[in-house]
Amino acid sequence: MATAYAAEAIVLRSFRTGEADRVVHLLTPAGRVNVIAKGARKTTAKMGARLEPMTRIEAMIQPGKSDLSTITGAHVQWTGDDLRRDPIRVLAATAGIEAVVRLFPEPEADRRLFDGLARYLVAMTEPLGDDVRVGADVLTLAFVLKLLALAGWRPEVAACVGCGGTVEVFDAAAGCAYCSACGSGIPLDQTSADAVGRLIGEPLGALLELPPAQRAAIVRVCRAMAEEHGGVRLALLGLTATG
Amino acid sequence: MLPPSAEALVRELTRLPGVGRRSAQRLAVHLLRVPEGDALQLATAIETARARIRPCPECYGFAEDGLCPICRDTRREDNVICVVEAPQDVDPIERSGAFRGRYHVLGGALSPLDGVDPEDLTISQLVQRVERGGIDEVIVATNPTMTGEATAAYIAGLLREHTRITRLASGLPVGGDLEFADEVTLGRALEGRRSIDA
Numbered sequence: 265m266a267t268a269y270a271a272e273a274i275v276l277r278s279f280r281t282g283e284a285d286r287v288v289h290l291l292t293p294a295g296r297v298n299v300i301a302k303g304a305r306k307t308t309a310k311m312g313a314r315l316e317p318m319t320r321i322e323a324m325i326q327p328g329k330s331d332l333s334t335i336t337g338a339h340v341q342w343t344g345d346d347l348r349r350d351p352i353r354v355l356a357a358t359a360g361i362e363a364v365v366r367l368f369p370e371p372e373a374d375r376r377l378f379d380g381l382a383r384y385l386v387a388m389t390e391p392l393g394d395d396v397r398v399g400a401d402v403l404t405l406a407f408v409l410k411l412l413a414l415a416g417w418r419p420e421v422a423a424c425v426g427c428g429g430t431v432e433v434f435d436a437a438a439g440c441a442y443c444s445a446c447g448s449g450i451p452l453d454q455t456s457a458d459a460v461g462r463l464i465g466e467p468l469g470a471l472l473e474l475p476p477a478q479r480a481a482i483v484r485v486c487r488a489m490a491e492e493h494g495g496v497r498l499a500l501l502g503l504t505a506t507g
Numbered sequence: 508m509l510p511p512s513a514e515a516l517v518r519e520l521t522r523l524p525g526v527g528r529r530s531a532q533r534l535a536v537h538l539l540r541v542p543e544g545d546a547l548q549l550a551t552a553i554e555t556a557r558a559r560i561r562p563c564p565e566c567y568g569f570a571e572d573g574l575c576p577i578c579r580d581t582r583r584e585d586n587v588i589c590v591v592e593a594p595q596d597v598d599p600i601e602r603s604g605a606f607r608g609r610y611h612v613l614g615g616a617l618s619p620l621d622g623v624d625p626e627d628l629t630i631s632q633l634v635q636r637v638e639r640g641g642i643d644e645v646i647v648a649t650n651p652t653m654t655g656e657a658t659a660a661y662i663a664g665l666l667r668e669h670t671r672i673t674r675l676a677s678g679l680p681v682g683g684d685l686e687f688a689d690e691v692t693l694g695r696a697l698e699g700r701r702s703i704d705a
Contacts, residue, residue: 310688314689349660355619361620
């Protein structure tokens with residue numbers, strides 16, 4: 265039997281299984297790990313609260329014969345309880361988690377992904393500007409754009425890549441913006457394109473307010489990139505302020 | 508190696524929640540060893556239950572012939588509704604003996620990541636029940652998980668203007684030791700502390 269190991273981990277999601285168990289999807293710096301938590305749903309289980317989505321833990325993992333390992337212990341590093349109790353922030357953070365789950369399905373080591381998700385979840389508990397719905401939405405857009413960049417799909421939108429002119433459309437297949445004379449694609453105005461650049465370039469939480477039209481345009485860009493290059497749909501993105 | 512019909516039985520049993528192949532084999536062998544009448548009683552019970560059990564038209568719990576026994580019971584309090592996620596959640600609350608009102612079974616909890624939206628649950632039916640009037644309190648007893656909390660918050664948002672909304676308390680299990688409590692539960696227990704009446 266393989267040796268048990270300790271790992272820092274963020275709980276992405278969990279499902280009920282068996283009598284009182286849970287299957288938990290974890291993100292560790294060494295990649296995605298799926299574990300079974302025996303008896304985690306019992307009210308006497310100490311691990312139940314520690315395996316709620318968005319919690320950061322130090323997990324003790326016993327590798328199994330199959331892809332499913334067993335989690336034998338967990339210590340909380342960050343509870344995430346403040347986040348989970350605010351439905352607006354939870355919905356936004358669920359969109360961020362969805363993006364991690366869909367864009368990074370492989371069990372590959374990526375310390376930057378782990379640290380980025382940890383920072384994003386903490387940022388989601390901090391003050392989010394005058395309108396929490398908008399702030400949570402914009403924070404999630406920034407996170408998803410950074411995820412796309414980390415996956416190697418950074419949208420190039422500073423100017424039309426054909427002539428250097430004003431941005432008018434975004435071509436997801438090419439991953440870049442054009443003026444209407446040089447290319448075609450989904451609508452993207454220059455102001456929204458500039459916001460994309462700022463959201464990717466500035467630290468998480470630096471920008472928390474964007475008009476609805478710009479947010480909608482950026483959601484379209486993120487979704488188009490994820491579908492075109494990752495073959496995945498980001499269904500929850502942008503719903504916090506609109507849905 | 509089991510004969511094909513016994514193997515088919517094992518296969519069906521492994522489809523039950525919490526039953527692995529080894530347990531299924533043990534159950535199948537047991538069913539093949541007991542008198543035929545006993546084994547067929549189980550088959551008949553499954554068949555009858557499947558044919559007769561329907562969602563209660565009032566609370567959406569399990570019912571046979573119209574309303575469920577709790578909705579039919581005229582001695583229960585009509586002005587309090589306890590909202591639970593699943594029909595099996597009614598039983599532990601009934602066993603507590605601390606609740607004498609009515610129930611409403613949602614059929615799950617909101618989970619956008621898994622595609623469970625408000626339309627997939629009986630939330631609109633709950634709103635209709637409350638809007639009919641006569642409800643002084645809705646106790647939201649969804650599980651203390653992220654999805655359960657999100658569902659509770661969503662329901663509270665819909666019903667807050669119509670009636671009083673309360674949530675089951677989170678805290679330490681009776682008979683447990685403080686030193687073994689987890690951080691989140693203990694934190695919530697501290698938040699929800701109450702004064703001791705002399």
